[in-house]
Amino acid sequence: MAEASSDPGxxxxxxxxxxxxxxxxxxxxxxxxxxxxxxxxSGLIMSDRYRELTGIEDAxxxxxxxxxxxxAGVLELWGAALESGRPFDVECRLRMRDGIFRFFHIxxxxxxxxxxxxxxxxxxxxxxxxxxxxxxxxxxMEERYRLAQEATNDAIWDHDFTDATIEWSENAAAILGVAQxxxxxxxxxxxxxxxxxxxxxxxxxxxSDAIGGSSRRWSGTYRFRRDDGSYADVLDRGFIIRDxxxxxxxxxxAISDVTERHxxxxxxxxxxxxxxxxxxxxxxxxxxxxxAHELNQPLAAxxxxxxxxxxIAENPEVPRSVLAEALEGAETAAxxxxxxxxxVRDLVSRGKVSVRTEHLPQLIDEACxxxxxxxxxxxxxxxxxxxxxxxxxxxxxxxxxxVLINLVRNAVEAxxxxxxxEIVIASRPNGKMVEIEIADTGTGIAFDNPDDLFSEFVTxxxxxxxxxxxxxxxxxxxxxxxxxxxxxxxGGAVFRFTLPRGRTRQQx
Amino acid sequence: MPANLKDGPLKQHSVYVIxxxxxxRRSLSFMLSAAEIRSHPFGSGLDFLEALPDLEPGCIxxxxxxxxxxxxxxxxxxxxxxxxxxxIVMTGHGEVPVAVRAMKLGAVDFVxxxxxxxxxxxxxxxxxxxxxxxxxxxxxxxxxxxxxxxLTGREKEVLRSLLAGQSNKEIAQSxxxxxxxxxxxxxxxxxxxxxxxxxxxxxLALEAGIEPAQAPAG
Numbered sequence: 055m056a057e058a059s060s061d062p063g064x065x066x067x068x069x070x071x072x073x074x075x076x077x078x079x080x081x082x083x084x085x086x087x088x089x090x091x092x093x094x095x096s097g098l099i100m101s102d103r104y105r106e107l108t109g110i111e112d113a114x115x116x117x118x119x120x121x122x123x124x125x126a127g128v129l130e131l132w133g134a135a136l137e138s139g140r141p142f143d144v145e146c147r148l149r150m151r152d153g154i155f156r157f158f159h160i161x162x163x164x165x166x167x168x169x170x171x172x173x174x175x176x177x178x179x180x181x182x183x184x185x186x187x188x189x190x191x192x193x194x195m196e197e198r199y200r201l202a203q204e205a206t207n208d209a210i211w212d213h214d215f216t217d218a219t220i221e222w223s224e225n226a227a228a229i230l231g232v233a234q235x236x237x238x239x240x241x242x243x244x245x246x247x248x249x250x251x252x253x254x255x256x257x258x259x260x261x262s263d264a265i266g267g268s269s270r271r272w273s274g275t276y277r278f279r280r281d282d283g284s285y286a287d288v289l290d291r292g293f294i295i296r297d298x299x300x301x302x303x304x305x306x307x308a309i310s311d312v313t314e315r316h317x318x319x320x321x322x323x324x325x326x327x328x329x330x331x332x333x334x335x336x337x338x339x340x341x342x343x344x345x346a347h348e349l350n351q352p353l354a355a356x357x358x359x360x361x362x363x364x365x366i367a368e369n370p371e372v373p374r375s376v377l378a379e380a381l382e383g384a385e386t387a388a389x390x391x392x393x394x395x396x397x398v399r400d401l402v403s404r405g406k407v408s409v410r411t412e413h414l415p416q417l418i419d420e421a422c423x424x425x426x427x428x429x430x431x432x433x434x435x436x437x438x439x440x441x442x443x444x445x446x447x448x449x450x451x452x453x454x455x456x457v458l459i460n461l462v463r464n465a466v467e468a469x470x471x472x473x474x475x476e477i478v479i480a481s482r483p484n485g486k487m488v489e490i491e492i493a494d495t496g497t498g499i500a501f502d503n504p505d506d507l508f509s510e511f512v513t514x515x516x517x518x519x520x521x522x523x524x525x526x527x528x529x530x531x532x533x534x535x536x537x538x539x540x541x542x543x544x545g546g547a548v549f550r551f552t553l554p555r556g557r558t559r560q561q562x
Numbered sequence: 563m564p565a566n567l568k569d570g571p572l573k574q575h576s577v578y579v580i581x582x583x584x585x586x587r588r589s590l591s592f593m594l595s596a597a598e599i600r601s602h603p604f605g606s607g608l609d610f611l612e613a614l615p616d617l618e619p620g621c622i623x624x625x626x627x628x629x630x631x632x633x634x635x636x637x638x639x640x641x642x643x644x645x646x647x648x649x650i651v652m653t654g655h656g657e658v659p660v661a662v663r664a665m666k667l668g669a670v671d672f673v674x675x676x677x678x679x680x681x682x683x684x685x686x687x688x689x690x691x692x693x694x695x696x697x698x699x700x701x702x703x704x705x706x707x708x709x710x711x712x713l714t715g716r717e718k719e720v721l722r723s724l725l726a727g728q729s730n731k732e733i734a735q736s737x738x739x740x741x742x743x744x745x746x747x748x749x750x751x752x753x754x755x756x757x758x759x760x761x762x763x764x765x766l767a768l769e770a771g772i773e774p775a776q777a778p779a780g
Contacts, residue, residue, distance in 0.1 A: 343654075351583045352585055354586055354589070354675040354676035355585035357678070358679070361679035365596040365597060379592075383588055383589055387589065429628050434629075
């Protein structure tokens with residue numbers, strides 16, 4: 055083709071002509087370029103398609119259309135083919151009419167006579183640019199994929215739904231602690247068998263729901279069994295690839311081992327719970343003498359009722375109903391003592407932190423038992439304004455009571471001796487949250503920066519540890535809520551916090 | 563200590579229970595009524611002070627820890643009103659310093675909650691005795707005042723001089739009157755005070771709050 059001769063002509067066999075004609079038409083239709091040369095490579099003739107594509111009129115100039123970087127290589131291979139008589143096969147870039155290069159696949163074969171001498175070369179040149187670009191893109195993707203995979207601690211998988219197999223990345227074996235993954239491909243069932251039995255059903259259901267639906271993404275967390283029998287906590291995320299009809303054909307994704315992260319998070323939660331518990335203990339310690347006094351009240355009442363009853367029991371003239379009345383009084387007082395003790399025990403016990411749907415008015419009532427326990431606090435008028443639409447919250451009962459007690463005690467201490475003394479505890483729904491408010495008519499917040507309020511060891515109280523509000527914030531935020539405080543326009547402070555709204559079974 | 567006070571002096575007197583705790587008030591009333599002691603409950607010091615002018619003398623059983631007005635403030639208010647009824651204070655367990663402070667303010671005794679009936683009735687036994695004494699003293703004082711009010715100016719001057727330890731002669735000299743006149747005033751003074759001896763007259767004078775005369779100059 056490069057050594058084209060200016061002398062085409064010569065004799066040709068009629069059948070060959072017909073055959074060539076048919077080929078030409080076929081090739082025109084398939085957009086390929088057909089060409090032929092003399093046995094020595096001279097006299098290149100190319101089909102019109104070449105001219106249309108490249109804009110080169112004379113086939114003799116065809117070498118010009120080859121990309122400069124490819125040209126020498128192509129000519130060398132052509133030379134070698136002519137010399138050896140072996141088929142010529144090369145890929146190179148050709149310049150199109152608009153100056154853009156496209157990839158072409160050029161193949162040529164020698165046509166020989168009965169003695170094996172080469173008569174002519176015939177060839178076709180096909181546009182393979184689309185395939186080539188796709189191939190390059192694929193290689194590029196694979197490279198990126200390999201790099202990404204090396205950079206992350208994720209095990210990459212490719213789940214083929216058509217044959218129910220999963221292909222695993224090289225690092226999967228190490229990340230998941232499973233030797234078999236070195237094989238590269240496993241049946242999908244093998245993966246399923248490794249899922250912790252407690253989570254297997256729901257996880258596979260969520261995957262099949264995602265596949266059966268129209269979603270593009272799927273994710274799940276579960277425990278995955280390692281070779282040593284232990285379980286890794288994993289986070290699994292994938293993309294679902296669908297065919298033109300929307301059927302899921304495969305999914306690709308990544309599994310990350312979050313065991314360590316979970317362990318660290320659990321440790322932080324444990325330490326937080328411990329800190330909260332210790333602060334409760336210290337708060338109770340500070341209240342100990344008050345508590346002792348307030349416990350003495352019902353105990354004194356019990357003792358008095360019983361003493362009186364004893365005396366009456368010895369006197370047959372007194373009606374029995376008087377005795378019953380005394381015993382009832384003793385019972386009431388004993389129950390009251392028991393209630394105080396129960397509240398205290400709840401607060402000092404190292405209970406497991408458990409978030410449940412709790413009845414907010416009851417939580418507040420119980421917290422008020424301790425918050426308003428002493429004579430001073432009982433003397434302060436307080437009322438509840440609880441919205442019936444905000445009755446249920448998701449909360450750890452004890453921790454939220456701790457927050458309530460802390461905020462109410464702060465209000466009690468701040469309220470002073472003014473004319474207007476009142477503490478109002480209110481609740482109201484706030485979107486998906488419930489807002490709880492403790493408002494007082496005291497001296498207000500002295501800090502310039504409201505954020506300081508919740509900083510540890512910052513206090514304006516003479517005897518305060520400065521730890522109540524930071525602990526309250528820790529608790530509220532661990533519940534997914536927020537806490538803030540501000541001064542009221544008419545004097546006094548108001549503290550508010552939010553908790554996730556809970557739903558009762560009926561509401562569900 | 564008599565556990566049963568039925569026949570003692572207590573029956574005629576009341577106990578005023580001041581405690582903000584309803585259960586404590588109710589139980590005390592019950593226990594005291596079983597011991598046949600009349601009691602009147604008050605939920606706060608203010609309620610008690612408001613009712614005070616209409617109350618008969620009695621013993622006060624006072625809780626120290628109360629909202630608004632605590633036990634100490636109630637005792638201050640009583641002192642201000644010159645009410646000397648015996649006060650027994652109730653304290654929490656182990657609040658000795660608090661009890662001491664109350665005793666210094668004039669409380670006659672204290673009980674630690676929870677207390678036994680016996681301990682409380684023991685306190686009352688003593689307190690009611692004290693109440694009786696104080697009432698008698700009060701009566702005597704009122705009587706002395708009434709009688710002293712009957713004295714003429716001269717008679718009172720003679721009494722004051724006698725209180726200062728002066729003899730009739732010294733009195734005559736310092737008042738610038740005759741010995742006979744002094745003797746006359748002294749006799750009238752004894753009559754008006756219904757005193758049968760000088761010692762009795764001087765006791766009455768002290769109870770009536772009469773001051774001794776200044777010693778004459780020179």
